[in-house]
Amino acid sequence: MDTVTKPAQAAHYSFFQGVERNFDKASKFTRFESGILEQIKACNSVYSMKYPVRIGDKIEVIEAYRVQHSHHKLPCKGGIRYSMDVNQDEVMALASLMTYKCAIVNVPFGGAKGGIKINPKKYTPFELEKITRRYASELVKKNFIGPGIDVPAPDYGTGAREMSWIVDTYASLKPGEVDALACVTGKPVTQGGVRGRTEATGLGVYYGVREVCNVAEDMKKIGLSVGIEGKKIIVQGLGNVGFHAAKFFYDNGGIIVGLAEYEGGIYNEKGLNLYDVVDHRKSTGSLLNFPGATNFKNSSETLEQACDILIPAALENVINGSNAARIQAKIIGEGANGPLTPDADEILGKKGVIIVPDMYLNAGGVTVSYFEWLKNLSHVRFGRMDKRFSENQNTSILNTVEGLTGKRVTDTERSLIMHGPDEVDLVYSGLEDTMISSYHEIREALLRVGNGVDMRTAAFTVAIDKVGVAYEELGIFP
Ligand code: GLU
Numbered sequence: 203m204d205t206v207t208k209p210a211q212a213a214h215y216s217f218f219q220g221v222e223r224n225f226d227k228a229s230k231f232t233r234f235e236s237g238i239l240e241q242i243k244a245c246n247s248v249y250s251m252k253y254p255v256r257i258g259d260k261i262e263v264i265e266a267y268r269v270q271h272s273h274h275k276l277p278c279k280g281g282i283r284y285s286m287d288v289n290q291d292e293v294m295a296l297a298s299l300m301t302y303k304c305a306i307v308n309v310p311f312g313g314a315k316g317g318i319k320i321n322p323k324k325y326t327p328f329e330l331e332k333i334t335r336r337y338a339s340e341l342v343k344k345n346f347i348g349p350g351i352d353v354p355a356p357d358y359g360t361g362a363r364e365m366s367w368i369v370d371t372y373a374s375l376k377p378g379e380v381d382a383l384a385c386v387t388g389k390p391v392t393q394g395g396v397r398g399r400t401e402a403t404g405l406g407v408y409y410g411v412r413e414v415c416n417v418a419e420d421m422k423k424i425g426l427s428v429g430i431e432g433k434k435i436i437v438q439g440l441g442n443v444g445f446h447a448a449k450f451f452y453d454n455g456g457i458i459v460g461l462a463e464y465e466g467g468i469y470n471e472k473g474l475n476l477y478d479v480v481d482h483r484k485s486t487g488s489l490l491n492f493p494g495a496t497n498f499k500n501s502s503e504t505l506e507q508a509c510d511i512l513i514p515a516a517l518e519n520v521i522n523g524s525n526a527a528r529i530q531a532k533i534i535g536e537g538a539n540g541p542l543t544p545d546a547d548e549i550l551g552k553k554g555v556i557i558v559p560d561m562y563l564n565a566g567g568v569t570v571s572y573f574e575w576l577k578n579l580s581h582v583r584f585g586r587m588d589k590r591f592s593e594n595q596n597t598s599i600l601n602t603v604e605g606l607t608g609k610r611v612t613d614t615e616r617s618l619i620m621h622g623p624d625e626v627d628l629v630y631s632g633l634e635d636t637m638i639s640s641y642h643e644i645r646e647a648l649l650r651v652g653n654g655v656d657m658r659t660a661a662f663t664v665a666i667d668k669v670g671v672a673y674e675e676l677g678i679f680p
Contacts (some may be wrong), residue, residue: 217295217518220544228662231651234670242669245271245294251340255332266337268346271297271313274672277350278314281357288317299539299561302665307565307640309572314352322359334364338371349384355571356388365389384578387571396574398629404446406566409637411535414558424532434509436460439516443537447513452476460504467504468495514541521546536560551656559658562644569636573629584625592622
């Protein structure tokens, strides 16, 4: 679960208006008539609900939403968040980002998002279960959930446990529906989930930023060397996305110099041992006072410290007109959805900072959700059919080569070469390939559109092109 709370909204427009502004900026570089553009931008269905749940000896009226932004491809797809900041505008913005995100990574879904306006920390697991199950049955009643209709997933404040309550509620209301498991993704592996989904968004952030850092020409422009190794990184948010992103950077030679959470942040220019920090936070309840690190009681000051790469991986609007000028990073990777306001984009863009946009960079979650959905529809674990076959093939190739050359590989080399793909291997490689190829699609669009255009705008043009073509091909009803 992600746990950083966001600072006061500093923009003069809402989150959804901010997304629309970015869309408009990009749509000028596309060929679609204004009607198609309006249709792409609009939220198709907005379901706002209130329902009662007994909490202790009181009845609480729960406010919740599900927004389906686009039906150009079905099912719709997107997470469900539990947060006191949930409101219709936020869910609309997040649903629309899902449409563009899916288009960018070639995941054949329309965008959606759900939200329940609660602070999940205030409820017992039993109460959360009641709130979640009732939400799921409200979605069933209105036909807002189903393997071919709309498929929720985890988001801020939710995880595999909530998804498992949702699938159980759905299946019990739809007896005999053979594909019921595909009504939601991000489930525990024992309940039809796929291996690798938990860390998918963070791993995607790592693969994406690594690819950005692998383009020598672009690194030269900002005065950085190629590759992740030795890069100084600050991560905001140690929830599911932030923790796993930090972990993959750390495990692959990145230097984590700063970490920020809602209680404050810590910084050490020589690097922090991520696992020790996590243990420290577990035992003391706070990041603060980690040996050798400087404390920042005001968490957002951590983001302003010296580093090469900054990963905001918590909530929206954390970098805005009031703090953007003080950010020192040369690359900002948006692990969260909407962490930079359009004002921040402008200020940082002028400074030449590379902003790797959310709708690309955090698409690892929905990409692996797509794999989970495919697994559920095919009713078979990835690798089940071919793992042994590949191992047998590899063994006979190796034996032949050894026979022909008269040389033998070591036991470690042998087991590495023979290894046939497990589910998690296939999920990781599918995700890696998606993140690499999608990055180059965006980069090509960036070069095509020309000077002065930022990566977010380029990513939007890629998304608009794909969704626009789908609408054209669908035809518009008279
Ligand atoms: N909540 C995640 C996101 O914002 C994942 C959505 C999904 O897997 O459907 O992308």
